[in-house]
Amino acid sequence: MRPSRDRVRHIAYWLTVLAVAVILGVAAPQFFFLGFWEMAPLVFAASWLAPKVLGRR
C-alpha cells in the first residue's frame, strides 16, 4: 500500500511542477519555451524541494 501512495505523491508533485512550467511558458513563450536552459532554474528548484516536500528521495 505504502509504495503506491508514495508513487502517487511523486507523480502529483512532478505534474504540479510541469503545470507551473506550462503556465509560465504559455504566458511568456519567449522567456520559457525557446531553449532547454530556460527550464533549468525550475528543474533545479523542483529537484531541491522534492525530498523536503515528499519526505524522502
Add this chain to the structure above:
Amino acid sequence: MSWAAHDLEPYLLRAKLGGRISLVFCLFGSYSPDILTKWAVYGLGWSTHEALLSDPVRFHRGWPGAGFTHTPFYGMLIAGVILLITRKKLWAVSYLIGAVAHDLSDALDSVGIMPFWPISDWFLHLDLWEYGGEIGRRKDAVAYYTSLGGLWDAFWAIWLLRYWRMFTVTYFRQEIVPADPFWGWLQRWTSETVMLTVYRTSAFFGYASIIGWYIWALGVNQFHPHLDWTPGGPHWLPRQGPPD
C-alpha cells in the same frame, strides 16, 4: 526543422541502448547542429521579426553556408575530435548518434539535409511538414505545432512515457551515474541536485514545451490557430524547398 524532438530523442536512445549511450554527449550531439546557427536563422525579436540573413534557409541547411552542420560527416568530424581529446569512445559514439538523430529528424521537413556532404550536395527531404525558419520564431512555432511536426514531437514524448522510471533519483544513482564517467567528474565539482538538474532538464523542457506550445498555438495565438496534419502542412506557409 524539429523542436522538442531534439530534446527527447537522446532519452529514448539512452532507454533503448542503456549504458552504451552517454546521455549528456548524446544531448550535446542532438543540439550541436543548431547551436551556432539557429539564432541567426530566426533573426531578432519575438513579436516582430527582424531578419539577420538574406538567405536564412541556405545558411541553415545549404552549402555554401552552415548546412554542413546538419550532415553525418560533421557528426563524425566532431565525434573524432571528442575521441582525440578525451579518449572516451562512449562519449564520441554518443555524440555521433545524437547528431545523426538530429539530421534524420530534420530530413522530415521540406528543406531537409545533405546526407552525403561533402561528396554530394543532394538534399534528403521527406516533406512531412513545411520548413519555416525564415519566418521567425513566433510564426514558426505556430507553423510547426499545427503541422505534423508537432505530432513528431508528441510521438517521442508519448514513447518516452514508457520509461518514466529513468527520471527517478534511484535510477539516476543506480543506472546513469555508474555507467558514464561524466557524472563522476561532475560529482567532484557540484551537488547531486545540480547533477539531477543537468540530467532531467532537457526532458522536462521537452514535455513542458510540447504541451505549452500546443495550448499557445491553438488557444492563445491569433495567427492561423488551426491544425493542418496533411503532409507538407501548414499550407498557409509559402513552399520552401532546399536551396538551389
